[in-house]
Amino acid sequence: MTGSAWTHATVTGERIAIHSARSVRPRVSVWPANARKTVPKVFTCPAVPVRGDSPRRSALRSRRGDPRLTEAQSPVNRAATSRRYNPTVRSRRQLLPIAALLAAGLIGGAISLAGASALGVGGKTTTVRQIEPAFAGNSPTSFNPVKPGKAMTINEIFRRDAPGVVQVTSTQVVRTNDPFDFGLPQTEKQKALGSGFVLDKAGHIITNYHVIAGAQSVEVSFSNSDNLKAHIVGSDPSTDLAVLQVNARSRTLTPLAFGNSDRVRVGDSVVAIGNPLGYDRSVTAGIVSAVQRAISAPNQFPIDHVIQTDAPINHGNSGGPLIDSRGQVIGVTAQIATGDTGSGNIGIGFAIPINTVRTVVAQLIKKGKVEHAFLGITAKPVTAEIARLFRLPSKSGVLVASVQPGSGAAAAGLRAGTETAVVSGESWPIGGDQIVSADGVPLTSIDQLRDLIAGKRPGQSLSLEVYRDNEKLTLDVKLGRQPSSPR
Numbered sequence: 001m002t003g004s005a006w007t008h009a010t011v012t013g014e015r016i017a018i019h020s021a022r023s024v025r026p027r028v029s030v031w032p033a034n035a036r037k038t039v040p041k042v043f044t045c046p047a048v049p050v051r052g053d054s055p056r057r058s059a060l061r062s063r064r065g066d067p068r069l070t071e072a073q074s075p076v077n078r079a080a081t082s083r084r085y086n087p088t089v090r091s092r093r094q095l096l097p098i099a100a101l102l103a104a105g106l107i108g109g110a111i112s113l114a115g116a117s118a119l120g121v122g123g124k125t126t127t128v129r130q131i132e133p134a135f136a137g138n139s140p141t142s143f144n145p146v147k148p149g150k151a152m153t154i155n156e157i158f159r160r161d162a163p164g165v166v167q168v169t170s171t172q173v174v175r176t177n178d179p180f181d182f183g184l185p186q187t188e189k190q191k192a193l194g195s196g197f198v199l200d201k202a203g204h205i206i207t208n209y210h211v212i213a214g215a216q217s218v219e220v221s222f223s224n225s226d227n228l229k230a231h232i233v234g235s236d237p238s239t240d241l242a243v244l245q246v247n248a249r250s251r252t253l254t255p256l257a258f259g260n261s262d263r264v265r266v267g268d269s270v271v272a273i274g275n276p277l278g279y280d281r282s283v284t285a286g287i288v289s290a291v292q293r294a295i296s297a298p299n300q301f302p303i304d305h306v307i308q309t310d311a312p313i314n315h316g317n318s319g320g321p322l323i324d325s326r327g328q329v330i331g332v333t334a335q336i337a338t339g340d341t342g343s344g345n346i347g348i349g350f351a352i353p354i355n356t357v358r359t360v361v362a363q364l365i366k367k368g369k370v371e372h373a374f375l376g377i378t379a380k381p382v383t384a385e386i387a388r389l390f391r392l393p394s395k396s397g398v399l400v401a402s403v404q405p406g407s408g409a410a411a412a413g414l415r416a417g418t419e420t421a422v423v424s425g426e427s428w429p430i431g432g433d434q435i436v437s438a439d440g441v442p443l444t445s446i447d448q449l450r451d452l453i454a455g456k457r458p459g460q461s462l463s464l465e466v467y468r469d470n471e472k473l474t475l476d477v478k479l480g481r482q483p484s485s486p487r
Contacts, residue, residue, distance in 0.1 A: 151325040157271055158283045160327055163223045164198040164254035165273045165320060167280050168207050168230075168244070170215035195274035195320030196220065197329065199243070199361065201250040206361060207319030208334055209235045209242045210298050220246050223281060234364030237299040238372055238482060240334050241357060242319075243364045256321055259328030261353035264288055264307055272311045272333055272349070274320030286311030286347075294447070295335055295350050299485045301372075304447055305353045307331045313349035322351040330354050372482035373456045376407020377414060379435070380428060381445050389423065390430055393467040396444050397436035401429035408462075412477040415468065437465040453479065 152160075172190045194211030198204075205220060212218055218230045228246040235242035268288045276282050290308040297303050309322060313336050322331035331351025339346050363370045379398040387395040402416045403409050417429025437443055438452045439462060456462065458481040466473050 151269075152327050154271055154283065154285050157323055157325075157327045158273065161197075161254075161256055161321070161323060162273055162281045162283070164256045165223070165281055166196045166198065166205060167221040167275045168194045168196045168205075168211055168319060169219045169221070170194070170212045171217045171219075172214050173216050193275060193278055193316050194318040195316065195333070196244065197273075197319075197321045198253050198255045200255050201253050203246045203248050203253060204233065204361075204365060205230065205244040205246065206332060206357065207242050207244060208332065209237050209240045210334075211319050212242050212244070213237070213298065218244060220244065221280070222248075222252070224252065226252070234368035234370075236360055236364060236370040237484075238297050238301045238370065239303055239356060239360050240297050240352060241332065241360050241364070243361055256323075257328045258354050258358060259324050259326065259330040261305070261307065261330045261355045264291055264324070264330050264353075266290060269325045270309055270311055270330070271323050272309070272313055272317060272320060272351075273323065274313075274317035274333060276312075276314035276316045278316055284312040289348070292447075293350060301482070301486060302450070303334075303352060303356070304450060305356060307351045307353055309349050309351060310347040311349060312345045312347070314345050317349075332357055371458050373453050373458050373460065373479040374407065374482040375449075375453050375462065375477060375479060376404040376409040377416070378402045379446055379449070382434065386423065386428055390421070390428075392434060393470050393472075394434060394436045396442060397434050397467075398443055398446055398449060399429050399434055400432045408477045408480045412464075412475045414464075414466070414475065414477070433466040433468050435464050435466050439463050458482075 170192050172192070174188050174190060176186055176188050192211060192215075194207055196205045196207035196211075199206050212232055212235065215232070218232060219227055220230045221227050226248070228248055230244040230246045233243040233245050266288055269285070270288055271283055271285045273281060273283050276284075286309050288307060289310050291305070293306040293308050294302050294304050295306050307322065307330065311322070313333050317333045320333050321329040322333055324330045331353050333349060333351045335350045336345055337348035337350075338344060339348075360370055378401045380401055382392060382395065382397050382399060384395050386392070400414055400416050403414050414433055414435075416432045418431035419429075421428045421430050435443060435449070438449055441448065441452060443449055453462065456479055458479055460479055462477045462479055464475045464477060466475060
């Protein structure tokens with residue numbers, strides 16, 4: 001890091017302040033691993049349902065999220081990649097919790113409507129929430145061909161693919177206690193609006209998990225104005241994906257073609273089709289701004305290989321397709337970053353890569369759920385400078401920061417760092433194992449390790465080569481089943 005510039009973000013509520021500095025030489029300080037350290041807090045954004053227009057209704061309540069892991073504690077439990085969750089964007093080198101990411105569906109991503117009835121007596125009155133205008137932006141009117149004769153215009157993509165895009169409305173019944181009703185329980189219906197698209201002629205539809213999480217009923221609206229009841233085939237909070245199915249005639253269904261998200265490159269033209277703010281089957285256009293992003297799933301596990309785009313995405317777009325210039329789906333829109341605006345599009349949206357979707361959806365249709373393998377450690381990738389400063393036996397690999405009790409890593413005897421060192425403001429675990437390869441694959445990043453874990457099933461083994469006190473060891477770890485959320 002000597003003589004290099006570094007940048008970090010300070011999170012205060014919903015505002016992110018960026019600071020830069022130039023370090024002349026690394027400053028190193030060491031304290032015991034059990035010393036008290038400050039963990040940055042990330043807060044959950046308030047819910048956005050519209051409640052029944054009753055004078056006794058209290059203001060919407062928000063819910064606070066849990067603190068995230070420190071930057072030295074990147075969870076090494078990648079998904080095979082809800083409602084009310086606060087997604088975070090992380091860099092490729094480490095997962096850094098950053099506030100103010102919203103899902104573009106239910107509770108930070110969906111348009112929510114609510115009708116309430118106290119004790120089942122009386123009529124229902126619904127108040128429509130004021131819709132904020134979307135941020136303006138420039139969008140191309142046609143695409144530059146990736147290969148001669150292959151690209152389509154935006155209009156051609158829309159005419160071909162829009163019939164396969166649906167509106168998803170989920171209804172949840174909740175019980176509330178209103179002090180103005182003398183503490184008597186009452187029932188309230190909340191509706192959330194998102195998007196989805198047709199997978200096949202069997203009536204399977206792909207959407208986001210957070211659009212349908214906790215729903216008692218789901219309805220799907222097609223471009224021909226048909227409204228059909230849908231049942232949930234399966235869902236996976238670790239990848240924020242869900243599969244629905246409707247009973248419809250096959251000739252009325254328009255399945256969308258899948259592309260290959262591994263071939264997506266920065267600068268590629270893309271369009272998003274969905275139902276932003278309830279405006280059905282709206283199309284927006286932009287480019288791929290970045291690839292290989294990592295975002296946080298509803299259960300706070302990381303989703304890797306995410307596509308970033310500047311195509312305008314707003315509340316209600318969740319679950320809709322991100323489409324390339326050939327008219328093929330390369331991702332499922334899931335989240336947006338809002339900066340200090342609090343809500344609305346600012347040109348930073350994220351889509352779950354279609355190669356991840358393809359794998360997860362196949363398991364959901366077959367089993368109704370996805371079981372992810374779990375190693376049970378947090379770790380930090382080694383840099384050449386850190387290897388030199390602490391005289392590590394290898395210039396690559398990952399340093400084990402913590403080992404979860406009862407996990408496969410704990411059973412195999414992996415050891416976490418005993419001390420924490422701070423170099424130029426960044427924390428590093430030292431004194432523990434340094435993992436240099438997994439199943440014979442040399443490790444240069446945590447993402448590599450998560451990918452290898454994701455390719456396995458619970459109960460399978462992962463062979464790790466580690467350095468411990470300059471001695472090279474081989475440990476066979478029996479992978480466990482990923483828990484419902486990181487601990």
